Amino acid sequence: MTDNSTNDTEQQRTLPPKRSGVPFLGSAVSFARDPYTFYEDLATRGDIVRFSMGSTELAAVFHPSDIKQVLVEEVERYRKPADARGVDILxxxxxxxxxxxxxxxxxxxQPLFYQDRIEAYAETMGTYAAASADEWAASDGAVDLTEVTSAYTLRVLGKTLFGIEAEKHRQAIRAGAEAIRERSSESPVAVDVPKWVPTPSNRxxxxGIAELETVINDLLADRSADTDGNDLLSLLIAATDDDGNGPTAGEIRSQLATFLFAGHETSASALTWALYELGRSPDVxxxxxxxVDEVVDGxxxxxxxxxxxxxxxxVIQETLRRYPPAAAIFRETDTGVSLGGYRLPKDTYIVLPQFxxxxxxxxxxxxxxxxPSRWDRISDPPGNRPEYAYFPFGGGPRHCIGMRFARMELKLALATIAxxxxxxxxxxxxxxxxxxxxSPAEPIEVRFEQRDTTGK
Ligand code: HEM
Structure with a gap:
């Protein structure tokens, strides 16, 4: 008979298995080539597996109960990674x-996202979706799905949280978002090159960031925006007035950049994949x-x-499962921890890969x-599946603050477009x-064909 307590203690002293990569480059090369296969290979080695990308050592965590431990149960033992992946504007x-x-x-x-506030945004989400759908259908040829969905989500975000018509800033915000996206998609090998070295990617x-800064300057300069005083910027500025303990100018700029980025690219990605699947699956x-014809009157x-x-x-649940807009969540251990029966030293970089x-x-x-029919018993999640087998919006105290906003926006937009x-x-x-x-590895060109809904 085995002595379990001794075994447990023994195991807790063990580091998780490690996948050895190509010397020097670590595992970055194979990740860049094919992330799914790369992670599949990692997962054959266990539920927590160490690997290296460039000079960074990481541990990927695959089991939902360990993911829950990181995000919820032992949240105080983990922190956001310090390097911010080279994106200092955020x-x-x-x-x-x-x-x-x-x-x-x-x-x-938080008040920006209370249920009644979110519901007040619904009118904008619905009317903008109707106008966008008609515009897409009226266009001569095919439209680029990523372009048009991101124009839609940005318009909604601009109107609801910033009190602006974001259309005129679209190119600049896209350039900034693209710069952030590209920077955080690059392998850490590339990120290791200091930002002042004028490589093409750094330029x-x-x-991109300079363009985004211009928009932020405009927003700060133009306080005459059409706002009821409850928008994001007003909230931030009001907090500064309080007792001098409010956000600094740098923090306000960073907060605006954060919401411009996090608040529209993710929802646009989900809407893109949902519409792509509608074009591919006639039954769905x-x-x-x-x-929609039965429920939506108007x-x-x-x-x-x-x-x-x-x-x-x-359809939205399934889109967020198959194509989770936030590909993975990153943390660092703030102390030595025991996770999944292994020992992880302080400062270990952790990946929780939704995808x-x-x-x-x-x-x-x-x-x-x-x-989508796998969710037929939607009122009864998660069945015999562990809770954190599905976590498109993260979990615990740092779960997505825009979750209810995004869910409602996606549902209203998809129903209206359909x-x-x-x-x-x-x-x-x-x-x-x-x-x-x-996101899609290539542009998805799509035709929208206007439906005749008269008499429905
Ligand atoms: C389908 C759409 C979206 C998805 C899948 C998504 C996903 C996520 C995830 C996974 C996190 C957690 C990151 C972590 O734990 O490190 C997060 C955080 C966050 N999201 Fe979203 N998001 C979406 C839409 C939005 C929207 C619409 C907004 C703003 C209007 C937003 C703003 C944020 C912010 C500010 C955080 C940081 C929250 C914190 O740390 O307290 N997101 N999001």
Whole structure:
């Protein structure tokens, strides 16, 4: 008979298995080539596996109960990575701040996302979706799905949180978002090159960030924006007036950049994949359309329609499973920890890869199939699946502050677009690019065909 207590203690002293990569470059090369296969290979070695990318040592965590331990149960033992992945414009914002500073920021910004505030944004989400769908259908040829969905989500974000018509800033915000995306998608080998070295990638990054800075300067200069005083910037400025303990000028700029980035690229990515799947799966599109025609009475979906849009919800759930917009969550151990029976020293860099866990065969049948009907018993999650086998918005105290905003926006937009048009394209498959968001590896050209809904 084995002495379990001795074994446990013994195991806890063991570091997780390590995948050895190509010397010097570590594992970055194979990750860049094919992230899914790379992670699949890692996962064959255990539920926690160490590997290196450039000069960074990481540990990937695959088991949902260990993921829950990091995000929820032992949250105080982990921190946001200090290097901020080379994106300093975001470093003082909510996404990357930590400790007491993060707690204050989160408390200050939470009112923007109370349920009644979110519901007040619904009208904008619905009407803008109807106008966008008609515009896409009226365009002569095919449209680039990533372009048009990001124009839509940016317009919504601009209006609801910033009180502005974001259209005129779109190119500059896209350039900034693209710079951030590219920087955080690059292998750490490239990030290791200091930002002042004028490589083409560093020049592109600096140009993109400079454009984003211009928009932020405009927003700060133009306080005449159409606002009821409850927008993001007003909240931040009001907090400064309090007792001098509010956000610094640098923090306000960082916060604006954070929301401009985190608040539209992720939702645009989800909407892109959902529409791509509608064009690829006639059965899914038919079922969605039938539901929408039954429930939505008028040109766009509204808050009272939401509970009855059950299948629409399933399509979104499935999109966020198969193509989780935030590909992975990163943490660093703040102390030595014991996780999944292993020992991880202080300052270990940790990856919680949604994109892999959401397609792990242990929890999902036919994981690469896009099948919204797997959520048919949606009122009864997660069945016999562990809770953190699905975590598109993260978990615990640092879960996405925009979760309810994004869920409502996606549901209203998808229902409204399906009410207005058919999606038509010829792609069998599209490769997935794993960066700071999960995005299509090539532009998806799509035709939107206006539906005749008279008499419905
Ligand atoms: C489908 C859309 C979205 C997805 C999948 C998503 C995903 C996530 C995830 C996974 C995190 C946690 C990151 C971590 O733990 O390190 C996060 C945090 C965050 N998200 Fe989202 N997000 C979405 C939409 C939005 C929107 C619409 C906004 C703003 C309006 C937003 C703003 C933020 C912010 C500010 C944080 C940091 C929160 C904190 O640390 O307190 N996100 N998001």
């Amino acid at each position: 470093s003082e914002g909510l996404l990357l701040s930590d400790g007491e500073r993060w707690r204050q920021q989160r408390k200050r910004l 592109r990054y600096q140009r 599109a038919d079922r969605l359309r039938n539901e 040109p766009y979906a509204r808050v009272p329609d939401l509970p009855a849009l059950e299948y629409t919800e399933q 892999y866990v959401h397609t792990d065969e242990r929890w999902w049948d036919d994981p690469l199939e896009f099948d 009410r207005h048009c058919h999606v038509d394209h010829r792609y069998e498959t599209i490769d997935v690019d794993i960066g700071s968001t999960v």
